[in-house]
Every structure is written in C-alpha cells, then in structure tokens.
Amino acid sequence: MSPVTTFQSLLGTDQVTTWSSLDDIRFKAADQLAIVFPQSIEQLSAVVRTCYEQRWRMLSCGQRTKLHWGCHHQLNNLDVVISTARLNGLVDHWVDDFTTRVEAGIGYADLQTQLARQGQFWPVDPLYAQQATVGGIVATGEGGSLRQRYGSVRDTVIGVQFVRYDGEVVKAGGRVVKNVAGYDLMKLLTGAYGTLGILSQVTLRLYPMAAQSQTMVLSGDAKAIGKAALQTRLQGITPVAMDVIGAGNGLRLAGRFQGIAAGVEEQVARFQAIAQGVGLTSESVEDSSFWSSLALQLASPTAVLCKVGLLPTQLVPLLQQLENLPLGWLGRLHNASGLGLIALATNGSDHYPDLADTIARLRSHCVTHKGYLTILQAPPTLAMDPWGYTDNALDTMKAVKEKFDPHGLLNPGRFVGGI
Known part of the structure; x- marks a missing residue:
C-alpha cells in the first residue's frame, strides 16, 4: 500500500492527506506525498515505527513555517511528512519552579498567552511568532534578540521527549538539570533540524515578566x-x-x-x-511594535534570508558591505554574540542581480572573522550550498547521525553536509 493508504488505515482519513491538497505553493513536491497529523504521542510513535518498517523517508514539522529553511524550496526524496501540529497541549506548568512541559506542536503565541496568566514567559522571540510551534523553534534553534540576556534556545531547554527513527519514545532531562555521562540530548536535538529524532514534548525554563x-x-x-x-x-x-x-x-x-x-x-x-x-x-x-516589526520584515516570504555569526567587532563592517545593493535589505545582528539575520529583498522576482556574488562576499567576511553564513531561505535558482560549512566537525556530526538514525530516514539531507 502507498503511505497515504497505509496511514489512513492506521489513523483515519481526517489525520492524513496529500501535500497537493495543502496548496502550499512554496515547495515543489510529489503530489501524492503523504502528510500525517498524529494526535497523541502513541500515534506519533506508531507512524514512525511504520515508516521504519517500510523504510519510508520522513520529514518532520509543526506548522511548516520554517520547513523551507536550508532546502531552497525543494522537498525531494521523501515519502512521508509528519506534522506535530495537533500535539499542542500544555502538559504541566510548575509555577513555583519556573518550568513547564509542553507538547512540541503547541503554538509559541498560545504558550506565551497561557504563561502570562501566571506572570511568566519563555524568553525567545522567533520569526513567524504567530504561527511557529515550540518544537519547530527548538528544532531550528531560532531564538531571536532576547539571547542577549537569556541565552540561546538551547539554554532554555531542560528536558526533551522524542521519537527515535524506529518509533521508540525516549526521554531525557526534566525539571532539574543534572550532569550525567553520555550524550546531552537536549543540546543535541536543539538546532538539529529534526535529523536525530522527532520532538514530542519539551521541558522549558521560564522567567518572570x-x-x-x-x-x-x-x-x-x-x-x-x-x-x-x-x-x-x-x-x-x-x-x-x-x-x-x-x-x-x-x-x-x-x-x-x-x-x-x-x-x-x-x-x-x-x-x-x-x-x-x-x-x-x-x-x-x-x-x-519596534521588535515585532523587525521580525515581520525579516520573515518576508520573498526575501533571501541568511543567518550569520562572526566576531562582534565585525558586525558593522559586515553591514557596511551591503550599503550599495541594488535592492532593499535589512540586517539584525546581536551585539554580544555576533549572531543575527540578514534579509535581502528580491521584490518578488526569482532574478536577483549578483545574488550569488553578494552572498559569497558576505560568507567570506564571516568565515574570515571566525564565523559562518547559512542561507535559510532563497529561490530555487540559487545554486549555492545553504550551509557553507568548512570546519572540521563534520565527521563527528555524521557519526552522531549514524548512531541516532542508522538508515538515514529522519529529515534526510536537511542538515549540514547533507546529513
């Protein structure tokens, strides 16, 4: 049976559809690519186990706000898309401990609204704030300007539950962080783009408003x-x-x-x-409104969006290289960490004069000053490696991927070096 038929039998027709029925014009994908919406961790586990048994390649997501990051709008070599959007509950909120456990599909905006009733908040300010899910934010490590005071997304994640490549459910961490031997699973899964496991629950450190x-x-x-x-x-x-x-x-x-x-x-x-x-x-x-307006401009669906990192002393020189671009641009770079985002306007056209040269020049500046440039969002016509990774940790990352996903079924090719 096809993936669509298989999962309709397993979950019901209301939890399975095809990619073409979503009318998501951002991506090129097979019309009959199955997209599945589990409504419980048990269902998520069963879906992943079925994919493992059939050796179907999976792509995990929440509300798909950042699904295009790093892939140039191509969803190739896939059999099943698994969305955690219906795993969207707040499981526990330990108010006195300033921690909460949530399902991965809970909306960022919904979570902040519920926490605000107790005078607390999760200190990240991502793009797509009205649509993004907690699982998607953690999977991409996209935290925003508040890292100046509160650290990265990784610093706020103190526990995870995730589904392995074979459907087994794994837990790590919890309300109290302890030093243990082995992998720090919270840090490994944060920013791994779903290549090591599919997040089902996350425990977060909170702060007072x-x-x-x-x-x-x-x-x-x-x-x-x-x-x-x-x-x-x-x-x-x-x-x-x-x-x-x-x-x-x-x-x-x-x-x-x-x-x-x-x-x-x-x-x-x-x-x-x-x-x-x-x-x-x-x-x-x-x-x-000042900060939300910046985020909205950076999240423009027609812009070329790059994530950068470099020495903080080089932030101004980097932005000065953009002053004479033919089209508009916006850069928001964090002063303490040297990380940030740069959006290059395209005015809705797939043709951008000298786009590859511009990005190559920016990437060279970042690498020269102990940093990087990752292309998060770009037109399919841009023939450049999104990651541009040149350091020496790729073999280690591939070894970790092999341990966590030996058959290469989870988000294949979505991460650095084709991991």
Missing part, C-alpha cells in the same frame, strides 16, 4: 555606531536585547531594557551617555 520595558535607538555615523556597540559590551550595561540594525537608510543600535522602573531608567541613562559620548542621537521608540 518584567514590570517595565523600554527600547532606545541610537542613530548616526557607522563608525560611531561601532564605537557605541563596543562600549555597551565593555561597560556592564544589561539590556535584554542589544542589536546592530542595518538597512538602506543607515545603521542603528537598538537596546531594550526591562526590569523595575528605577533599574530601567538607570540603564537607559547609561545608554544615552554612551550615545552622547560618540556623537549619536538617541530616541525612545514604542517597545513591542
């Missing part, structure tokens, strides 16, 4: 922006977000400060003093 939040934006000469960015790293200022932002109209340095009123005022005053010292202007902007 701030009493006050204020965002200040510094504007002026690029050289002065670089000086101010350096000063904020050296002077002990503690924003929850501090990003170097570039666009066609110049560079800015945006700082977000949260806490009690007196603490926010003191931090803002120190930030303004830095601005004055290097000759930059400062203004207060509407807090939440």
